[in-house]
Amino acid sequence: MKIAVCVKRVPDMDVRFKIAANGASVDEAGLKFDMNDFDSWAVEAALQIKDKDAATEVVVISLGPDAVQETIRKALAMGADRGVELKTDHIPFDGFAIARALASELQGGGYDLILFGKQSADSSNGVVGAMVGELLGLPVVTAISKLDISGSTGTAKREIEGGQEFVEFPLPAVLTIDQGLNTARYPALKGIMAAKKKPLEVKPAQLGDQTVTVSRMELPPERAAGRIIGEGAAAVPELVRLLQTEAKVL
Amino acid sequence: MANILAFAETRGGELRKIALEAVTAARTLADTIGGQVHAFVAGAPGIAKAAQQLGEYGADVVVVVEHAALEKYNPEAIAATVAARVQGGDYRAVIFPTSALGSDLAPRVAAKLGVGLVTDVTDIQVEGDALVVRHPVNIGKVVATVRITSKPALVGIRANTFTPKQSPRTATVEQMQPASDPAASRVVVKEVKLGSGTKLDLGEAPVIVSGGRGLKAAENFKLVEDLAAAFGNAAVGATRAVTDDGWRSHSDQIGQTGRLVSPQLYVAVGISGAIQHLAGMRTSKTIVAINKDKEAPIFKVADYGIVGDLFEIVPALTAAVKEAKARG
Numbered sequence: 001m002k003i004a005v006c007v008k009r010v011p012d013m014d015v016r017f018k019i020a021a022n023g024a025s026v027d028e029a030g031l032k033f034d035m036n037d038f039d040s041w042a043v044e045a046a047l048q049i050k051d052k053d054a055a056t057e058v059v060v061i062s063l064g065p066d067a068v069q070e071t072i073r074k075a076l077a078m079g080a081d082r083g084v085e086l087k088t089d090h091i092p093f094d095g096f097a098i099a100r101a102l103a104s105e106l107q108g109g110g111y112d113l114i115l116f117g118k119q120s121a122d123s124s125n126g127v128v129g130a131m132v133g134e135l136l137g138l139p140v141v142t143a144i145s146k147l148d149i150s151g152s153t154g155t156a157k158r159e160i161e162g163g164q165e166f167v168e169f170p171l172p173a174v175l176t177i178d179q180g181l182n183t184a185r186y187p188a189l190k191g192i193m194a195a196k197k198k199p200l201e202v203k204p205a206q207l208g209d210q211t212v213t214v215s216r217m218e219l220p221p222e223r224a225a226g227r228i229i230g231e232g233a234a235a236v237p238e239l240v241r242l243l244q245t246e247a248k249v250l
Numbered sequence: 251m252a253n254i255l256a257f258a259e260t261r262g263g264e265l266r267k268i269a270l271e272a273v274t275a276a277r278t279l280a281d282t283i284g285g286q287v288h289a290f291v292a293g294a295p296g297i298a299k300a301a302q303q304l305g306e307y308g309a310d311v312v313v314v315v316e317h318a319a320l321e322k323y324n325p326e327a328i329a330a331t332v333a334a335r336v337q338g339g340d341y342r343a344v345i346f347p348t349s350a351l352g353s354d355l356a357p358r359v360a361a362k363l364g365v366g367l368v369t370d371v372t373d374i375q376v377e378g379d380a381l382v383v384r385h386p387v388n389i390g391k392v393v394a395t396v397r398i399t400s401k402p403a404l405v406g407i408r409a410n411t412f413t414p415k416q417s418p419r420t421a422t423v424e425q426m427q428p429a430s431d432p433a434a435s436r437v438v439v440k441e442v443k444l445g446s447g448t449k450l451d452l453g454e455a456p457v458i459v460s461g462g463r464g465l466k467a468a469e470n471f472k473l474v475e476d477l478a479a480a481f482g483n484a485a486v487g488a489t490r491a492v493t494d495d496g497w498r499s500h501s502d503q504i505g506q507t508g509r510l511v512s513p514q515l516y517v518a519v520g521i522s523g524a525i526q527h528l529a530g531m532r533t534s535k536t537i538v539a540i541n542k543d544k545e546a547p548i549f550k551v552a553d554y555g556i557v558g559d560l561f562e563i564v565p566a567l568t569a570a571v572k573e574a575k576a577r578g
Contacts, residue, residue, distance in 0.1 A: 013389045013506065014525050026392060037507055093396065095357070096366055121506060122388050125369050127357035134361035139436040140325070142354045145500060155440075159501040160350035161451040163444035165323070169437045179507045180493075180500035211400035212366035215382070220393050223532065226539075226549045232558035233566035239538065239554055240570045247536040247553065249457070249515040250481075250574055 001056040003046040003113045005080065006102055006129070007039040008091070009064055009071040010122045017219070024214050026122075035071045038117025040184035042177040045147060046115055047079045047185065057081050059109075063101055063205050064091045076195035077187030083198070086205035093123055094212035099131035101205040106136060111172060118143045118176040126176075133174030141167050145180035252342035253285040255402075257332060257355065258304055258312075259347050260293050265300050267454050268347040268407075270307045270414035275374060275407050276345045277308030277417050282376050283342060286310040289421070290335060292328055294321035298423060305421030307414055312421045319432035322439040323351055327432035329358035334429035336363060341402040343374075343381055348406040349453065356406050366398040369406030370510070381405065389506045389529035409453040410512050452504065455485035456514045460504055460531070462489040464520020464541060464560055468497035473564045474519050480571040487511070489527050505530035520560050523548030540564060 011017075011031040018027040035043070043060065050056040060075040062068040063086040072083035086101050106114055114133070119126030133140030144167075146157035154173060158165040159180070187195070229238050243250040256276035258269035269291075276287045289309035291300050293316065301312035315331055332355070336344055346356040348370045360367035372393075373384040381403035387394045398405070452458060459481070461474040471486070478484035488498040490505050504511055506529040516534035521527060523539070523546055531537070532551055539552035540560050549555040556563055 011388070013391070013529070017388055017392050019392070026388065093394070094366060096360060096364070099357075099361060124385070124387055124389070125367075126353055127360065127367050127369060130354065130357035131361040134329075134358050140354075140358065141437055143350065158350065158354075160442070161453055162449055162501075163442060164501070165350075165439050166441040166443070167437060168440050178500075179503065211403075212368060212396060212398050214394045215397050216395035217387070217392050218395075220386070220390070223537075223551050224553070226552045226555055228544065228549055228552075228555040228557055230556055232556070233562045235556045235558075236563060236566040236570050239556060239567065240574055242554055243515070243536070243538075244574065247515070249536050250571065 001049060001053060001112045002059070002110055003049060003056060003115065004059045004061055004106055004109065004111045005039070005042050005046050005075065005115045006061045007043065007071055007075055008036045008117070008120045009033050009062060009068045010036045010120055013121055019217050019219065024216055026217060033067065033070070035074055036117050036120045038119060038177055038179070041179070041181050042115040042117050043075045043078055043080060044182045044184040045177055046113070048182065049149065050079065059084065061086065061102065061105060063088060063098055065089060069200060072200055073195050074187060076198045076200070077191040078185055079191060081198065083200040085200065085202045087202055088205040088207060092207060092210055093214045094210040095125050095127035096131055096212070097207040097210045099128045099135060101207050102128065103132045103135035104206045105203070106132065113171065114138070114174045116174070116176045118178045129174060129176035136174070139169045139173040141169050141173065142176045143178040144175055145178045147175070147181060252283060252340050253288055254280045254343050254345065255288045255290055255336060255339070255341050256309070256345045257347065257352065258289045258291040258300065259349060259351055260291060260297060260300060263293060263297060265303055267414065268349055268409050271409070271412040272345045272347055272407060273304055273307040273309055274415045275412040279343060279374060279376065285342065288313055288339070290332060291315070292320050292331065294318060301421050301423045306416055306418045308417035308419070309421045310419060311424055313424050313426050315426050315428055317428050317432050320428070322442055324432045324435050324439070325354055325358065325437050326435040327428045327430050329355055329362060330430040331426065331428050332359050333362040335426065336402060343403045343405060346404065346406045348408050352406055356404055360404045363402070365400035365402060365404055367404035367406070368396050368398060370408045371405050372408050372411050374405060390510070390532060391529070450483065450485040452485045452487055452502070452509045452511050455483065457481045457484035457517070458487050458504070458511055458513045458515070459484050459517045459519065460487035460489065460521060461492060461519045462521030463491050471497060473560070477517065477519070477564055477568045477571065480568045480575065482575060489521055489524070518548050518552070519564055521548050522546045523551065
């Protein structure tokens with residue numbers, strides 16, 4: 001089996017963001033970056049298939065500036081076989097441009113599975129995986145939280161509002177991974193050492209024209225400071241009164 | 251004259267609330283540019299009956315695709331048919347729901363058409379040749395204003411954001427055949443398992459009662475469920491810690507990697523308020539927090555906080571809510 005996993009380098013979200021001087025991006029000074037959570041579960045899904053079938057090749061692809069090599073190396077340290085950087089100055093917001101660049105790299109690669117995280121924590125658009133599938137003319141299943149592959153057929157579970165959907169699809173296919181499928185492994189020291197010697201190819205990203213651009217970024221209005229109205233069950237009547245008269249939600 | 255196409259999501263033969271939200275958003279846009287609203291609805295034979303309600307919310311034309319194999323979501327056939335409709339018409343924008351179905355469908359259609367798509371938008375404006383939308387990024391800590399210059403521009407609207415508004419008219423019904431044979435789709439939804447029919451979805455419930463680790467054990471979620479039942483119009487949510495421990499299904503998780511919700515009222519029970527959780531609920535209109543630790547970050551965002559033992563406070567609140575509801 002040959003599996004591609006597309007991963008994104010995103011900022012650690014556990015900070016107070018500042019807007020950059022251009023007013024249309026986030027100030028990156030002092031930010032820490034790591035692999036997008038959903039993408040790490042996609043890498044794990046590929047590695048679990050490789051764990052059962054050692055002949056499986058796992059290729060990790062990331063689009064962005066040279067800094068994405070760190071993200072690719074992390075996937076290699078987890079156990080992926082080789083990496084590809086699709087180089088561009090910065091990661092654009094336009095999901096279709098990204099999908100086009102990834103599809104042109106993946107086209108003709110002979111992959112049985114192409115995996116994505118369901119969305120990125122920074123852009124939060126969640127469109128690239130399904131777009132790549134369409135561009136390649138492959139079956140696409142998005143936001144899966146359970147996966148079984150048997151021969152050339154797969155079955156997957158998708159969480160939908162108030163329930164689950166069970167989907168069957170033929171391979172090769174493009175899948176996007178939701179929370180709940182697995183827990184990503186940590187790279188072991190041995191893996192980190194091995195990753196340094198694994199091949200990482202750098203190619204220019206073929207983004208093409210972009211029709212979706214960020215013109216402004218701003219911090220949302222702060223919520224009014226929190227208010228503690230009391231302690232213990234004695235505060236319940238006051239809470240109910242406020243919900244009825246002030247918030248008008250009861 | 252350019253028009254707006256709204257995808258009207260259905261389930262079990264009925265329109266979902268977000269379908270009316272999509273038509274409402276489309277109506278506002280169409281009135282801005284002087285065009286018509288076309289609503290697209292697909293399903294098993296009989297789905298045409300949705301046309302009347304879509305007309306009430308502002309659809310001038312309802313495109314109806316009826317086929318026995320469209321009873322369940324059929325991603326390949328629906329995507330091909332929506333794309334064919336867009337290619338055959340003069341559309342300035344196509345509005346999708348940001349839902350499990352819409353998030354799967356919209357990027358397929360965008361790629362078929364080779365156009366731009368932004369999902370989870372909270373506002374849509376027309377500026378010259380561009381559609382300008384607002385879209386939360388970085389787990390809602392930053393809001394981006396995004397220009398889409400492709401024609402059409404594709405947009406996924408965030409649930410519970412574009413309040414359905416009536417704009418009654420008698421919609422013209424246009425029957426359309428699926429653009430690809432639904433029976434020949436490679437991706438097949440074999441089975442759909444839904445919770446009890448009365449259970450409200452987190453994305454649509456006006457009230458959400460959520461529980462965290464402070465509940466101490468899975469069985470104590472009964473306190474949360476009882477409070478939700480007292481409100482009557484509430485869904486039950488959970489934190490990632492709780493779903494990771496298997497106390498609740500992952501589909502109940504609210505947060506950065508779970509559901510993003512913005513109900514009228516959010517009641518956080520035994521939730522400390524980790525960044526990951528706040529990302530999913532901080533846009534709720536009113537937030538109530540019940541926690542024993544007065545330093546917990548949840549109190550920084552809570553409009554009304556009560557410090558103390560949730561095992562005493564929640565039953566008292568449940569009783570008080572029941573009483574308030576009974577009084578009307």
